[in-house]
Amino acid sequence: GNSVTQMEGPVTLSEEAFLTINCTYTATGYPSLFWYVQYPGEGLQLLLKATKADDKGSNKGFEATYRKETTSFHLEKGSVQVSDSAVYFCALRVDSSYKLIFGSGTRLLVRP
Amino acid sequence: SQTIHQWPATLVQPVGSPLSLECTVEGTSNPNLYWYRQAAGRGLQLLFYSVGIGQISSEVPQNLSASRPQDRQFILSSKKLLLSDSGFYLCAWGRDPQSEKLFFGSGTQLSVL
Numbered sequence: 215g216n217s218v219t220q221m222e223g224p225v226t227l228s229e230e231a232f233l234t235i236n237c238t239y240t241a242t243g244y245p246s247l248f249w250y251v252q253y254p255g256e257g258l259q260l261l262l263k264a265t266k267a268d269d270k271g272s273n274k275g276f277e278a279t280y281r282k283e284t285t286s287f288h289l290e291k292g293s294v295q296v297s298d299s300a301v302y303f304c305a306l307r308v309d310s311s312y313k314l315i316f317g318s319g320t321r322l323l324v325r326p
Numbered sequence: 327s328q329t330i331h332q333w334p335a336t337l338v339q340p341v342g343s344p345l346s347l348e349c350t351v352e353g354t355s356n357p358n359l360y361w362y363r364q365a366a367g368r369g370l371q372l373l374f375y376s377v378g379i380g381q382i383s384s385e386v387p388q389n390l391s392a393s394r395p396q397d398r399q400f401i402l403s404s405k406k407l408l409l410s411d412s413g414f415y416l417c418a419w420g421r422d423p424q425s426e427k428l429f430f431g432s433g434t435q436l437s438v439l
Contacts (some may be wrong), residue, residue, distance in 0.1 A: 256432055257332075259429075315372075316364075
C-alpha cells in the first residue's frame with residue numbers, strides 16, 4: 215500500500231541552525247510528493263511539492279528533492295528562524311487520486 | 327479570495343453522545359471537500375471526500391458519517407461517539423486532483439471522555 219514515514223519530533227534547534235526533517239514513502243504508481251506546514255493556531259498550508267523524480271521543490275528557504283532511488287523527500291533549510299516553529303507534514307498522492315496520504319507530522323521548535 | 331471555516335475549535339463530549347462538526351467554504355463554487363482525522367501520534371487519515379452535493383465517499387469503515395447538504399458545506403457526524411473517535415479533525419477543500427493543492431481549516435480537537 216501507499217504510506218509516508220517521517221521522523222518523530224519534536225525537533226529542537228537554535229536559530230540559524232541547519233534543518234533536516236526526514237521523509238520516506240512507499241507507493242504504487244508514480245506519486246507526487248508534498249510538504250505541508252501547520253503554524254500554531256492555523257490550518258495546514260502547502261509548503262512545497264515535487265511531481266516527478268529528481269524534481270526539487272522550494273519555498274521560503276525550504277527545499278526538498280524527490281529521490282526515487284531512496285524513496286525519500288527530506289525537507290531542508292539552511293538557517294532556521296523562530297518563525298519556522300510549526301508542525302511539518304510530508305504527504306503523497308498517487309496518480310490522479312483524490313487521496314492525500316500524510317505522515318504523522320514533525321514538530322519543529324526553534325529557539326532564539 | 328477563498329476561505330474555509332471549521333468549528334468548533336475544541337470539543338469535549340461524553341461517550342455515546344452525538345457529534346456534528348461543520349465546515350463551510352467561501353469564495354469558490356463546486357469544491358471537492360475532505361474530512362481528515364489525526365489521532366495522537368499518527369498521520370492524517372482521510373475519512374470522507376465529496377465531489378458534489380449529496381456525493382460522499384468513505385475511505386474507512388467507522389463510527390462516523392458525512393453529509394454535504396449544500397455546495398460549500400460539509401458536515402461530519404456521529405450518532406454515538408466512541409472513545410476511539412478522539413482526535414484532531416481537519417476539513418479541507420481542493421479544486422481537483424490535478425491541482426495538487428488542498429486548503430485546510432484550522433481543525434477541531436475532539437476529546438471523547
